[in-house]
Every structure is written in structure tokens, then in C-alpha cells.
Amino acid sequence: MRINIHRLLMDIDRYAAYGKNEYGGVTRPSFSPADHEVRQLFIEEITEMGMQVTIDGAANIWGRYKGAGKKEGSIVIGSHLDSVPNGGKYDGPLGVLMAKEIVKSLIESNIRLDHDIEIVSFTAEESNDFNLSTFGSRSFVGRITAEMVEGARDLKGARLSDELIKVNGGLDKFGMMKNMHSEKKAFIELHIEQGQRLENANISMAVINSVVGTYRSTVRVLGQSNHSGTTMMNDRKDALTAASEMILAVERYCSDKGNVVGTVGKLTVSPNAANIIPGQIDFILEVRAEKSETIQETVEAIQEVWREIATRREVEIQQEVFLNQKPEVLDQDVVTCLVETAKEMNEPCLILPSMAVHDAAHMASVTKSAMVFVKSIDGKSHCPEEYSHPDDIEKAGNLILHGIINLDHILSEY
Known part of the structure; x- marks a missing residue:
């Protein structure tokens, strides 16, 4: 079983049209009109796939594909859909759209894992005018509280609490996020490397074991x-x-x-x-x-x-x-599972620390968390020239697809 790389690439191009600017980049900060549009598109598409959709207090979007019911809880895959000003089309959306593609591949192969599979798009991962980057994941794990959000305003004076309500989040729903922690049994995030270590080694992907x-x-x-x-x-x-x-x-x-x-x-x-x-x-x-x-x-x-x-x-x-x-050490069990899966696939991969902070670093405080990086050409990111080769993306996607299948079998053993 393999992901459909052509369908994924079409998704990436389609989503990049939301917030596309005259410089060839994507400007889609959280709570902008383009962000509102792409959020609605994502919700509609995962609903059509038959997934159960939940939007929490931080306006993180969760889609659940029910498993066979043999094991409690869910394995989560995802990232974020917002972008920096004049950014690229891969940073963030690659991880979310790959998660969607992996679930589609499971559905088409009529496979239900013992655990439920969830995909997530976290709110406001990138730096923003509210000065609260990785907002969605930090809020979810309790590192940003409702009290901290209450007084937050952007440069134009807009209140973050009001913006959350516009996208079906809100301070009144912050309490629900803590109740969701126990059901998340593992989290894996795919992201472009945003550096040149993989390119210098001429290797397509890396498993990430820590975050600076x-x-x-x-x-x-x-x-x-x-x-x-x-x-x-x-x-x-x-x-x-x-x-x-x-x-x-x-x-x-x-x-x-x-x-x-x-x-x-x-x-x-x-x-x-x-x-x-x-x-x-x-x-x-x-x-x-x-x-x-x-x-x-x-x-x-x-x-x-x-x-x-x-x-x-x-x-x-x-x-x-x-x-x-503080630096975050990611889960060694999930890292080992992904590395062993790469060996089974006969695909080389490195084990690296991440020099950028991602949502997976915060999720590590509530569940087993790890990351997979895909090679970035010339190490470029946060710019229109950001690019990862389809062959490298496909290998990384298949690693996560087969990695969650392996993780599903052994997760209860940890």
C-alpha cells in the first residue's frame, strides 16, 4: 500500500491558491480571510471522507477516522495550514494534507486500524501579530491558558478571543482540550526540514528525536x-x-x-x-x-x-x-518504530534534532510524539522558493503510513 503522490501534489497546489500573492508566495496568516477559506475547505473535505470533525477552544481542527475498536484512543497525524507572509506552499500544509492522504489510502484499501486515526490542523503555528506562535498546540496542551488569551490583541487592536469565535473556537471551549489529552496515544508530524542536512547527506528523510x-x-x-x-x-x-x-x-x-x-x-x-x-x-x-x-x-x-x-x-x-x-526530547518508542519501519522499507533515513520548534514539541508533553522531516531543496523555507521533490515527499509519506500501521500493532506494548 502506498500513498497517491499525484493526488497529494494536486492538493498542495490547490490549497496554495488560498492566499497566493503577486510575488508567487503564499500569505495566509491565521484568522485572515484566506485562512478562513482554507479552514472551511479542509473541514468540508474531511467531512466528505466520513471523518468526525471536532473544533476545540483554540480552533484546532480534528478529524477522526474510526478504527476497529480493538484498542482505545487514537494515533494522530497532522501539522498546520497557516503560513508566514510570502511563504512557501509546503511548510505546514504538507503535514496536514499528507495526513489527509494517508487516511484516504487507508479508506481505499478498506483498512481500519485497532486504534482510531485522527488528523489535526493546529491553529496559528507560525509567528503572528498576537505574539503567540505554535498557539494551537500550546493551547491544547495547557501551555497557553484562557487567561493568557483574554487580553491578547494584534497590532490593529483585534482581540484574539473574538477571532477564535469566528472560526468556531472560543475561551468557553478551552476546558474541553484537557479532557481530550488521554485519548491521544501518539502524534506524528511530517514537515519539510527547512535546512540542508538531508540534502548534504543526499537522503530523502529523517526521523526527529528532539526539538531545540x-x-x-x-x-x-x-x-x-x-x-x-x-x-x-x-x-x-x-x-x-x-x-x-x-x-x-x-x-x-x-x-x-x-x-x-x-x-x-x-x-x-x-x-x-x-x-x-x-x-x-x-x-x-x-x-x-x-x-x-x-x-x-x-x-x-x-x-x-x-x-x-x-x-x-x-x-x-x-x-x-x-x-x-526548553528543549524537548521526543518519544524514543515512536522514533524507534519509525526508524525500524524505514529499514523494513529499505529506505535510508537519518536521526536528527529539529532546529525549529514545531507542534510536535508541545504535543510531547501529553502523548508520545515524534516527527519526520523531508528533504528541502537548497534548505529554503519561509519563501516562495520553498520546495521538496515529489520522490522525497512520497518516501516520507509512505514511511508515516506504514509507521502508524506498525505503531498501531505495538502501541499497547509500551
Whole structure:
């Protein structure tokens, strides 16, 4: 039994039309009109397949294909349907649409597993204006509470609680999610790698056994705004030049470490005028690594350099941590099952950590969770050029298809 790769590719292209922009990419942030449309399409299609649909408080969409009833609970496969601005068509939708294709393959082969099979599309996995990425999975496992959502607003002032109601979620349904935990016996997420490790090894897929931790803080550099013409260079307290040196210090430190990455990807300059020395800079520091100790050591080393820069340039640095997500070790039983399935299929696969945080990392707190990565051409992601070859996608899909069949047989043994 194999997935229908041609049908899957048609699905991917069809879904990519929702939010397609003039640059050839997909702009489909959660709660946008395009997101509303694609959510409705997905619900209609899995309903037509005979699946039982549930929408929880975080507006995650669950579709259930009943099993033979021999074992309680469900094996879940899925990912997310939202996209970054001008993103690609594979990041997220590949995992959701592959889940749909796998269930179709089981239905066409008249196969019902001992467990139920569920597919899920998590809400707002990507970074968004509510500053709550991986929102759906974090809410589902209890890491985001109704109280945290209540005051959340986007840049236009829209309330997240109102947006959830528009897509059949809502704070009044948050309590139901905890009650759903016990029935989820395992979760597997397919995702493009978004890097070049598989391509460099010339291997189609990898089983993911851990997800890096992520630290993010807002940083404010306070200097002194002044006239750009009349203030001599030695008399300046330029916040931008200080921030520039601080950002380069992040790059320099992390470049010397093989297992950590550091990024400043968002920057605001004030007052942002050609004839005024910048007096205030706001940016976000991000550090990712496989171990919490590595993240802490990196942040402390960077801050030590920053203190020296602040003293020398006579600026003030203010910081506030808003994310300190610990690394997540995924389930070894499911990882082993997937690796053994790849051997049975005579398909090579690597075992790798994920350098990006995905929904599977949060699901690991409530069930056995693992991931499969498929090779990304040139490592490109979050851009229109994002691409994975159909042959590689097919191999990864068949791995999950046969992997859940094997997992269904042995899950009660763990």
C-alpha cells in the first residue's frame, strides 16, 4: 500500500491558491480571510471522507477516522495550514494534507486500524501579530491558558478571543482540550526540514528525536537623539551604532559554536529620520540550542559583551524575556518504530534534532510524539522558493503510513 503522490501534489497546489500573492508566495496568516477559506475547505473535505470533525477552544481542527475498536484512543497525524507572509506552499500544509492522504489510502484499501486515526490542523503555528506562535498546540496542551488569551490583541487592536469565535473556537471551549489529552496515544508530524542536512547527506528523510529550546527577549538600547549635523562624532550617544555592535557580537559568538544559533531578526529605529542621531533601538534577540545549559551560557556570554559595549558607548540596555522554551526530547518508542519501519522499507533515513520548534514539541508533553522531516531543496523555507521533490515527499509519506500501521500493532506494548 502506498500513498497517491499525484493526488497529494494536486492538493498542495490547490490549497496554495488560498492566499497566493503577486510575488508567487503564499500569505495566509491565521484568522485572515484566506485562512478562513482554507479552514472551511479542509473541514468540508474531511467531512466528505466520513471523518468526525471536532473544533476545540483554540480552533484546532480534528478529524477522526474510526478504527476497529480493538484498542482505545487514537494515533494522530497532522501539522498546520497557516503560513508566514510570502511563504512557501509546503511548510505546514504538507503535514496536514499528507495526513489527509494517508487516511484516504487507508479508506481505499478498506483498512481500519485497532486504534482510531485522527488528523489535526493546529491553529496559528507560525509567528503572528498576537505574539503567540505554535498557539494551537500550546493551547491544547495547557501551555497557553484562557487567561493568557483574554487580553491578547494584534497590532490593529483585534482581540484574539473574538477571532477564535469566528472560526468556531472560543475561551468557553478551552476546558474541553484537557479532557481530550488521554485519548491521544501518539502524534506524528511530517514537515519539510527547512535546512540542508538531508540534502548534504543526499537522503530523502529523517526521523526527529528532539526539538531545540528557544530563548527570546526584547532588547531596548537607549542613547541620545540629537542633531546629526551639529553633534560631533565624539559627542554622540548613538543607540543604532551601539545596537549594531551588539548584533555583530551575537553573530560572532554563535559562529564559534557548532550547536547553537543566535539571531536578531526584528529591529525598530527611533526616531528614524535622516538628520537625527538614533536615540532608541528596539530589537528581539533569539537563541536556539539542543540543551538548556547551552542556551543559558550563550545568553550570559552575549550579555557580558553587551555590558562592555554599553559602558564604552554610554548607552543603557533594557531587556525583558518573553520566551524561554526548553528543549524537548521526543518519544524514543515512536522514533524507534519509525526508524525500524524505514529499514523494513529499505529506505535510508537519518536521526536528527529539529532546529525549529514545531507542534510536535508541545504535543510531547501529553502523548508520545515524534516527527519526520523531508528533504528541502537548497534548505529554503519561509519563501516562495520553498520546495521538496515529489520522490522525497512520497518516501516520507509512505514511511508515516506504514509507521502508524506498525505503531498501531505495538502501541499497547509500551
